[in-house]
Amino acid sequence: MRYINIKIITLLACISFGMTSCESFMDINADPNNPTDPQLALLLPATQLSIVGNFNTINRGASNVIQHRAAGSLNRWDQTGTTFQSTWLGYYTQAIPDLEQMIDTGTAEEAWGYVGIAKLQKAFLYSTMVDVWGDLPYSEAAKVANPKFDEGEEIYNSLFALIDEAKADLNRSFAVVPSSDLFYQGSRDKWIKFANSLKFKLYIQTRKVNPSVSTQGINALLAENNLIDSNADDFTFLFGSSPAPETRHPWYTTAYSPSRDGYVSMVVHDRLREQDDPRLRYYIFRLNERAGLANSQVGEGYYGRYPGDGAASPADQQTRAIVGIYPCGGVYDNGMIPSLPNNDGLLNNIGATTGSTANSFRLVLFANGDGTGAGIQPLLTNVMMKFYRAEAALTLSTGEDAGALLTQAVTANMQAISALSPAFPISTSTINAFNSRLLAQYQAASAEERLALVMMQKWIAMYGNGIESYNDYRRTGLPALVELISPLDDFPERFFFSETELTSNETVIEIREQLQRDQQITPVFWRR
Known part of the structure; x- marks a missing residue:
């Protein structure tokens, strides 16, 4: 980049x-x-x-x-032409x-x-x-x-x-x-790694259509041993920090504008809190650490919404939580989280500021140069490749150690997050502790549970590339989605x-209405 x-x-x-x-x-x-x-x-x-x-x-x-x-509208599974x-x-x-x-x-x-x-x-x-x-x-x-x-x-x-x-x-x-x-930057070696990695991705995507072809193709690529294998090889776009002309990450320009854009997902919050995940402070920034659901003032600032919530938005632009420093180059949340019982967890209050996280906003923005919108758009990365290889090992018996690949993927993701937040990096000791706990869970799990654990961690790591997780869910059914509060249609198998x-x-005018409806309910060819 x-x-x-x-x-x-x-x-x-x-x-x-x-x-x-x-x-x-x-x-x-x-x-x-x-x-x-x-x-x-x-x-x-x-x-x-x-x-x-x-x-x-x-x-x-x-x-x-x-x-x-x-x-x-797609938060409620509704789409139009x-x-x-x-x-x-x-x-x-x-x-x-x-x-x-x-x-x-x-x-x-x-x-x-x-x-x-x-x-x-x-x-x-x-x-x-x-x-x-x-x-x-x-x-x-x-x-x-x-x-x-x-x-x-x-x-x-x-x-x-x-x-x-x-x-x-x-x-x-x-x-x-x-x-x-x-x-x-004109590196033939990196483009060739990208070519092999893209091919690997297509084999994983189509593994249920023709498992033998996917297995053979993946094994050949593993034998060639020239895939994206470090964050330095990532096919990732780096946004700038200029507001005029606009070069900042699009999630930043909408979340950090006065009008805001939608809500953070409480599913992301809940899953990160449940597993004591330090990535919470990087994914979500609280504008008001007393705000709660429905714009109440009895929470901890994690004011977002659950899937399918169709309620009208009140005047809450100054209290709703927004996307943090990853992936959009926003702000790291260094404020207190009062309900954390002590500082023994990986998500803790060590070094956190007291009072409103708005103080953290000003401190980070001006003192450390964050909050600029110079975020990233991951497209095909080392993190993804490690997860692909873990999935292939579990479903196609390619012979690799899926547990080791799982922890390597999480490490690479946390390192990528730290690269966007040099003032508040995730420490090596924290990464190692998280992975030790994760690997113990993996080793104690059944084969089915292991795949579920891999896909949950990938869902968390793919925050910022929803298309990747959309593909993963349709291919594996994992991780399970939270039931929508008020859906307006069936789950969208494809986009309109x-x-x-x-x-x-002229080739589709006469059948356009049926063609469009089929997009909602007919799976893509590789979803078998």
């Missing part, structure tokens, strides 16, 4: 405000006497920013479905055409580094889109006016081949301007298509 320079800030602004195209920016900065390299060097960050910038809407939706957040329209249009009018242009131009000019990266980003993007939408335009996308909808399983199968093509391209030759690559697509694409 790297901080964003002025040129990239401008590109991000193009995406942040109205999801408009950055073509004019690229035209202005292209050198007509040497068009190819500048074009590819500008297209690459544009595609990366479009992938991340348009990710937020589907990530918010999934985070509400999977109970990481408590906001919006406009819920994800901006992301759908952003991907099909920005990211995908630019990726295809990168592949075409790079192939013509034999700029194989750009070609390989574009193909890997295309594979990542389409796999994400299939995971949330199922069938969608692929083979004819960005090529014809009314592209047909391809089956999700067929798209997935083609992505395996696309990843192999990308690896071959990267190994032909590699010359990428480091500053144009926001993820890996863009209404604009359904009313303008």
Whole structure:
């Protein structure tokens, strides 16, 4: 990861405000006497920013479905044709055409580094889109006016081949301007690790469709031993701290604005409190440490909502809890938690401030430089890979030690959290103590209980990437969701298509109503 320079800030602004195209920016900065390299060097960050910038809407939706957040209609399982329209249009009018242009131009000019990266980003993007939408335009996308909808399983199968093509391209030759690559700064080695890790992810996702193929593919990748294996290899986007143009994490800009945005999930709070988890102080920040549910003043500041709560919001913008320092670059909660009985637990009051946590807000914001919005968007990380490998060991008998992988995943997650909170890191002794307790639970558990323990820890670690937990839940049924207070529909098996697509694409206009309803109730192909 790297901080964003002025040129990239401008590109991000193009995406942040109205999801408009950055073509004019690229035209202005292209050198007509040497068009190819500048074009590819500008297209690459544009595609990366479009992938991340348009990710937020589907990530918010999934985070509400999977109970990481408590906001919006999907907190009650309700969606419409406009819920994800901006992301759908952003991907099909920005990211995908630019990726295809990168592949075409790079192939013509034999700029194989750009070609390989574009193909890997295309594979990542389409796999994400299939995971949330199922069938969608692929083979004819960005090529014809009314592209047909391809089956999700067929798209997935083609992505395996696309990843192999990308690896071959990267190994032909590699010359990428480091500053144009926001993820890996032109590192071929890291892109190859990403390629292998993405393939591993697709095998895990489809393990119930064809277990033998997934097992064989995963074992081959483990034997190759070139996966994302440290936080330094993470496929993670780092946001900036500029409010104008806006480069801050989208969760920060909405939570730390006067109007706020939804509520923190009390499910997150409860599960972290139940297991004496120090991550609570990093995930949730209390604006008023006396606030309780329903805007009462008899709580400890953890004023959020439970899933499916459809009650109107009172004037509680100054009392509801908000997202903390992780993942959005907000504020670490260093205030007292009165109900903690002593300081023997891993979640304790050692070093905590007394009085209102608003004092902690001011202290951290001005003294330690936190609360800037310079958060992260984890997309495919070391933490995820350790959990994938643990799941594969438990369900496909790949031979790895799932218990060791579980504790490695938790360690990596806590280290990633500490990296965003250098003033208040999670100590090594705390991480070791948490893992010792966790490993004892794992060793005492049955095979079924072990998978449940792994998936619960992954759900906690995936705070900030709800799509990952949405996929996990549909694939494994774990961890169990809390019953909704007042659901408005069935559990959403997939997300609704863009209404604009359904009313303008001639291949689906006549069946659009049934097609949309099927999105709510028909599982994606890999959910067997």
